[in-house]
Amino acid sequence: MTKKTNNTCNASTSDISRRDFLKVAGAVTGGLAAAGTMASTALASSGDGNIPLEDQKALLYDATYCVGCRECELACKEDNRLKEEDVDDLSGNTFTLIKLYQSEDGMESSFRKYQCMHCVEPACVISCPVGALEKSDEGPVLYEPLKCIGCRYCMQACPYGVPAYDWSEAYPLIAKCDLCYDRADGPACATACSPGALISGKRGDLLKIAEERIKANPDKYYENRVFGEHDGDGTSFLILSAVAFDKIGLPPLTEESIPELGSTATKAVPYIFGGAAGFMALAYRATMTAEERQ
Known part of the structure; x- marks a missing residue:
């Protein structure tokens, strides 16, 4: 029973961690994209x-x-x-x-x-x-x-x-x-x-x-x-x-x-950080078991 309880808790924790992770990754991508757009038009x-x-x-x-x-x-x-x-x-x-x-x-x-x-x-x-x-x-x-x-x-x-x-x-x-x-x-x-x-x-x-x-x-x-x-x-x-x-x-x-030199770099920021967030999400999924993916 103890083992089952522990497994249940671990599965629940894994579910929450995965869900929270993807939410954070999405928020980072969206937030940085918005920041980049605002900065480039400032x-x-x-x-x-x-x-x-x-x-x-x-x-x-x-x-x-x-x-x-x-x-x-x-x-x-x-x-x-x-x-x-x-x-x-x-x-x-x-x-x-x-x-x-x-x-x-x-x-x-x-x-x-x-x-x-x-x-x-x-x-x-x-x-x-x-x-x-x-x-x-x-x-x-x-x-x-x-x-x-x-x-x-x-x-x-x-x-x-x-x-x-x-x-x-x-x-x-x-x-x-x-x-x-x-x-x-x-x-x-x-x-x-x-x-x-x-x-x-x-x-x-x-x-x-x-x-x-x-x-x-x-x-x-x-x-x-x-x-x-x-x-x-x-x-x-x-x-x-x-x-x-x-x-x-x-x-x-x-x-x-010469502000165009800066705006080019600014526009790249959200994509670089967003790409990193996406990569982490894929890496996380790759480490999941088949049961967890379900």
């Missing part, structure tokens, strides 16, 4: 505030003023309490990085500051299925780690390769520059830049400064234009350079916005 609406683009926070980097002192890197780490490390790219503990470009013949060289570009229409925001990234009304693209599920779709969507995965943590999350949005004196990197290569302020004012520099030295700057003014529909991190932008690692973008 189009970074979080940044549609009342602050005009020209009045939003921005940062101008003039590579011709940069001497590679890396004081900006140190200031960033101190202000954000990041660990010291020797890396060649942005990481979970390095939000900004100075790199040197030099031509093979040694006749052309330039420093370049790598950091989040804070796009006007950020692909990372649109690619995130849970809203962990947001385009603030003030301009900076912000990240909410408590919402992040670690899918890394923002990393695939960003044309600048900015979001970094913090592999050093037990529960790794995305890390990136937030333009020191809550710092009264502006970005720490700009405050620390003694050569004057970095200037923070309103986007419209910084573009005027850049235009004045170009007019004063028309043969000094590449194409006599500012990268980020219109590229990819614009950024809040603006760059002046004496050498071609592609040589210092900037992608060749048109003036069209």
Whole structure:
């Protein structure tokens, strides 16, 4: 009797487990599909505030003023309490990085500051299925780690390769520059830049400064234009350079916005997770006995 009772209980438990499992799998598939659809149609609406683009926070980097002192890197780490490390790219503990470009013949060289570009229409925001990234009304693209599920779709969507995965943590999350949005004196990197290569302020004012520099030295700057003014529909991190932008690692973008890069990744999320749920359901069924299948 005891054995029969145990068998009956086990069969009942198996029935409930199977039913609950399939319900959960279906809910995951449907829920993620809905999340993906909503995210792909959001189009970074979080940044549609009342602050005009020209009045939003921005940062101008003039590579011709940069001497590679890396004081900006140190200031960033101190202000954000990041660990010291020797890396060649942005990481979970390095939000900004100075790199040197030099031509093979040694006749052309330039420093370049790598950091989040804070796009006007950020692909990372649109690619995130849970809203962990947001385009603030003030301009900076912000990240909410408590919402992040670690899918890394923002990393695939960003044309600048900015979001970094913090592999050093037990529960790794995305890390990136937030333009020191809550710092009264502006970005720490700009405050620390003694050569004057970095200037923070309103986007419209910084573009005027850049235009004045170009007019004063028309043969000094590449194409006599500012990268980020219109590229990819614009950024809040603006760059002046004496050498071609592609040589210092900037992608060749048109003036069209780039959110489509993110929406493609977003649309794939529900199918990937939904497929995983379906696979688990099939795997579960494959382990059932013939009696259980009935």
